Amino acid sequence: MIPLPLARIAEITSGALAGMADPRAVVRGPVVIDSRAAEPGSLFVAIKGDRADGHDFAAQAVAAGAVAVLAERPVEAPAVIVDDVLAALAALATAACAELPDCTVIGVTGSSGKTSTKDLLARLTARVGPTIAPAGSFNNEIGHPLTVLRADETTRCLVLELSAKNVGHIAYLARIAPPKIGVVLNVGTAHLGFFGSRETIAQAKGELVEALPADGVAVLNADDPLVAAMAGRTRARVTWYGRAESADVRAEDVTVDERGRASFTLRTPSGSAPVGLRLYGEHAVENALAAAAAAYELGLPVAVIAQELSEAEPRSRWRMEVTDRADGVTVINDAYNANPDSMRAAFRALDALAGPRRRFAVVASLAELGEHSDALNEGVGRMAGEAGLAGLVVVGQDAEPILAGARTAVEEAASGAPPGPRPRPATRVVHAADTAEAAALLEGMLAPGDVVLVKGSRAAGLERVAHALVGGDGQ
Ligand SMILES: Nc1ncnc2c1ncn2[C@@H]1O[C@H](COP(=O)(O)OP(=O)(O)OP(=O)(O)O)[C@@H](O)[C@H]1O
Ligand SMILES: [Mg+2]
Numbered sequence: 001m002i003p004l005p006l007a008r009i010a011e012i013t014s015g016a017l018a019g020m021a022d023p024r025a026v027v028r029g030p031v032v033i034d035s036r037a038a039e040p041g042s043l044f045v046a047i048k049g050d051r052a053d054g055h056d057f058a059a060q061a062v063a064a065g066a067v068a069v070l071a072e073r074p075v076e077a078p079a080v081i082v083d084d085v086l087a088a089l090a091a092l093a094t095a096a097c098a099e100l101p102d103c104t105v106i107g108v109t110g111s112s113g114k115t116s117t118k119d120l121l122a123r124l125t126a127r128v129g130p131t132i133a134p135a136g137s138f139n140n141e142i143g144h145p146l147t148v149l150r151a152d153e154t155t156r157c158l159v160l161e162l163s164a165k166n167v168g169h170i171a172y173l174a175r176i177a178p179p180k181i182g183v184v185l186n187v188g189t190a191h192l193g194f195f196g197s198r199e200t201i202a203q204a205k206g207e208l209v210e211a212l213p214a215d216g217v218a219v220l221n222a223d224d225p226l227v228a229a230m231a232g233r234t235r236a237r238v239t240w241y242g243r244a245e246s247a248d249v250r251a252e253d254v255t256v257d258e259r260g261r262a263s264f265t266l267r268t269p270s271g272s273a274p275v276g277l278r279l280y281g282e283h284a285v286e287n288a289l290a291a292a293a294a295a296y297e298l299g300l301p302v303a304v305i306a307q308e309l310s311e312a313e314p315r316s317r318w319r320m321e322v323t324d325r326a327d328g329v330t331v332i333n334d335a336y337n338a339n340p341d342s343m344r345a346a347f348r349a350l351d352a353l354a355g356p357r358r359r360f361a362v363v364a365s366l367a368e369l370g371e372h373s374d375a376l377n378e379g380v381g382r383m384a385g386e387a388g389l390a391g392l393v394v395v396g397q398d399a400e401p402i403l404a405g406a407r408t409a410v411e412e413a414a415s416g417a418p419p420g421p422r423p424r425p426a427t428r429v430v431h432a433a434d435t436a437e438a439a440a441l442l443e444g445m446l447a448p449g450d451v452v453l454v455k456g457s458r459a460a461g462l463e464r465v466a467h468a469l470v471g472g473d474g475q
Contacts (some may be wrong), residue, residue, distance in 0.1 A: 001029035021078035040065035093145035110185025129156025174211035188341035260353035273306030281349035333466035364456025381405020388424030439468035
């Protein structure tokens, strides 16, 4: 971060120095919320969470070298006392960002693929100049300002993931670090429970492009109508990406290999280059195009973009991690999170990767879908029940809607209904109370050469099943 004396931090946050804090002592970063991550030069931000209160760890942070604590009440350490720590953290990030005119802020939002796209884009912008991007998701009112505060005078690109659980959230995050480029991926059904409708989700995601200046660029998905409609909500120039022929940055001649990895020709207004992704799943093409379009706007040559995209490996954990066991069983660990759209994308990837091999899936209920929860989970069950699985394991106490959907699909296939594409009913549909039982059930069913997809909501913790299957450490 840019060095700031405590007196300036107090001014920015409308706070008061306490605990014998030296107004001239300089915070050089990192700004941390975990006292164990504090080091000399740190500012420790005391946040009261559900389980722990950061204020209790103030002394520990200062012992580890933190210059001071940003706190809501006096602590046994030098501190800047403020009314609201999160508001103060946001104010600090806003002020720090405002002092970095040479840093281009790029925001990425959408229902699915933010982290994957952010990771790809950060790799591309690293070819433009020093880049700061968050690890993993880190996209909320805490992670976002902490990431912004990592930038300093040398930073040329700040690549941020903006997530919303309600209208106004993205506008708030965009005020902290005003983006010059805004990328909107898709409007799906993730977090439908918080929003109520897809239109409201589009309303919220579009706040990113509303925040762009007239000399900024909105990078929009030409293939998603709700995203395309956002072109009318921005002062910025629009660059389109997608499969559509009208898209400025597009993929042509997409093929998917036997491992489910896509290759395509990347076309831009100034030339084309071949891309062969190492990332699994055809949905990675959308994310790659979005990252490519933003990088193109930053002036990166098409050949460099294509080369970097082709060399990129998954950066954030548990997203389409594919592992081959010694016995030839392939495990697809996509357990980071799930919503109806990413579930569909994962089943398509399973289909491509499995080919003629037997396929299995371990799934858990999708969360945060509100009143639509049962219907959407039943839909997931139906999809899984029709995906030609040799075995479907549904995990958890709230598995009933998925189980019901899967069983209906299997029964309908047995009775010859419904008309349409050839049904591929699951051979077995079983329930597991928890992840340990799921792993045990699967081991009993698997044979060499099989393919297993593991995917559920974050809360389900299905990575434990994936780790049990591949013999990992469960971390
Ligand atoms: N373009 C896409 N369309 C559909 N699904 C996708 C897409 N990109 C990634 N996914 C899937 O969505 C899941 C989450 O991916 P990722 O972490 O990149 O998304 P995110 O938007 O950051 O999610 P979160 O809101 O949880 O932070 C993964 O299972 C991934 O395989
Ligand atoms: Mg994310």
